[in-house]
Amino acid sequence: MGNAYWFDEGTITIDDPDGVETLTVAGFQGLTVEAAYENLMQLYTADSVFIESQKQANHLINVTIDFSKWDSDTAEYWLGGGAAASESTDTSDPALFNVTAVSTAADGSVQRTIEVENVTFDSFPMIDGTQGEYEQYNLTGVGEKITNLSTA
Helix, strand or coil, rough: CCEEEEEEEEEEEECCCCCCEEECCCCCCCCEEEEEEEEEEEEEECCCCCCEEEEECCCCCCCEEEEEEEEEHHHHHHHCCCCCCCCCCCCCCCCCCCEEEEECCCCCCCCCEEEEEEEECCCCCCCCCCCCCCCEEEEEEEEEEEEEEEEE
16 A cells, blocks of 8 residues: 655755755755656557557656755856856756655655656746745756655
């Protein structure tokens, strides 16, 4: 039987792949990690209405993070294509991030961990605010693979 998880009881960290630096993005409001295949093909033949064969290709991990606080080091790392920079950098190499989330079951009995490797974010919000409200941010990216999905 599965466990119910209380999202407010857990942690999310974002690190550079070399493990040199933990990048601070805080005030998390939400996290979605979704494994997908970009292409799922079915083969049908003229002599049957049933699927003859199926194949999948282009595995990817969609990652969406909603948050309200972040350290400017995170944006600088993104601007620099994986190195700290206070301005846009002329590079074709994207900044890579590893995302780890640990959620605690509602009854406190187990913790679920998921780790996503080499996540790229095609855009990074620098300012997103409205008068009279807290700033809210959203990062949407694609990871190469899930390297750990476990409960302990």
